[in-house]
Amino acid sequence: MSKDYPSNLTRDQYELLSDLLPAAKPGGRPRSVDLWEILNAIMYVLVEGVQWRALPGDFPPWPTVYTYFRNWRQDQTWITVHDQLREWVRIEQDRRAQPSEAVIDSQSVKSAAFVDEAVGYDGGKKIKGRKRFAVVDTLGLVVRVLVTAASVPEREGGQQVLTRVKEMGAAIARLNLIWADGGFDGPAFMMWVMDTCRWIVKVVLRPQQTKGFVVLKKRWVVERTFGWLMGCRRLARDYERLPETSETLIYLAMIRIMVRRLA
Structure with a gap:
C-alpha cells in the first residue's frame, strides 16, 4: 500500500471508477496488481509532474503502471470512463446528460526541449510548443480535446476537434450551439460547422477599448477549464513525445476532477 499522497483516490472514488474499468483478460496469469494502486500511481504522475521512472518505490513498478496507462489509452478506456463521468456530473447538477451548448x-x-513531434510556433502568443483545442459544455466539463503543433491556426484545429465531437453520435444529439472567440470567426468556418455538423457558431468578441481582464459571456467557462488543467504539473508544460498522450492526460485530469465531485 502506497503512502497517503495528496493525489491518491479515496476508497469511495476508486469504487466509483472500478466499475468502469475493463475486467482482467481471461486466460493466462491472473491479475496480481491492485488497480487502486495503479490509478494512484498514474494520478501521482499527473499531479506531481514526475517522470514514470521517478515513481516512488511504494507504488507498483513503473513499467507496470505505464503499461496500464498506455493500453487504456490505446483501447479508448480513458475516454469511455471520462464520458460516463461527465454524464453523471451533469445529472447531479440537474442538467440533461447531453449538452445543448458547448x-x-x-x-x-x-513543450519540453526533447519533444520534437507536432511542435510549432504560435506567432500570436509567441510560444513554441503545442496547442490544446478544447470543446467544453457550459459547466466547463470537457467534451473533446485535440493537441496539435502550436502553429496550427484556430479554424483548422477547430474543424478537427469539432469533427471529433460530431463522431460522438448520440452522446451529443442535443448539441446545437457552439460559442467561440474571435479566433474562430469568419464565414468559411461558420459555414463548415453548419454544413458538416449542423450547429450554429456564435462568436463572443472582446469589447473594444477595454484593457486588462474582462469576463466574456460563455468564454470564461473554457478559460476556467484551462485553469483547472494547470493544477496538474504534468500539464503545465507539454512533456509528452506523442500528442495523443497529452490528450489522454487532459482526460485524466478531468476524470480526477469529476470523480472528486461525485465521491
Whole structure:
C-alpha cells in the first residue's frame, strides 16, 4: 500500500471508477496488481509532474503502471470512463446528460526541449510548443480535446476537434450551439460547422477599448477549464513525445476532477 499522497483516490472514488474499468483478460496469469494502486500511481504522475521512472518505490513498478496507462489509452478506456463521468456530473447538477451548448477555445503551451513531434510556433502568443483545442459544455466539463503543433491556426484545429465531437453520435444529439472567440470567426468556418455538423457558431468578441481582464459571456467557462488543467504539473508544460498522450492526460485530469465531485 502506497503512502497517503495528496493525489491518491479515496476508497469511495476508486469504487466509483472500478466499475468502469475493463475486467482482467481471461486466460493466462491472473491479475496480481491492485488497480487502486495503479490509478494512484498514474494520478501521482499527473499531479506531481514526475517522470514514470521517478515513481516512488511504494507504488507498483513503473513499467507496470505505464503499461496500464498506455493500453487504456490505446483501447479508448480513458475516454469511455471520462464520458460516463461527465454524464453523471451533469445529472447531479440537474442538467440533461447531453449538452445543448458547448464552448470552443485553444491554449498554447510550451513543450519540453526533447519533444520534437507536432511542435510549432504560435506567432500570436509567441510560444513554441503545442496547442490544446478544447470543446467544453457550459459547466466547463470537457467534451473533446485535440493537441496539435502550436502553429496550427484556430479554424483548422477547430474543424478537427469539432469533427471529433460530431463522431460522438448520440452522446451529443442535443448539441446545437457552439460559442467561440474571435479566433474562430469568419464565414468559411461558420459555414463548415453548419454544413458538416449542423450547429450554429456564435462568436463572443472582446469589447473594444477595454484593457486588462474582462469576463466574456460563455468564454470564461473554457478559460476556467484551462485553469483547472494547470493544477496538474504534468500539464503545465507539454512533456509528452506523442500528442495523443497529452490528450489522454487532459482526460485524466478531468476524470480526477469529476470523480472528486461525485465521491
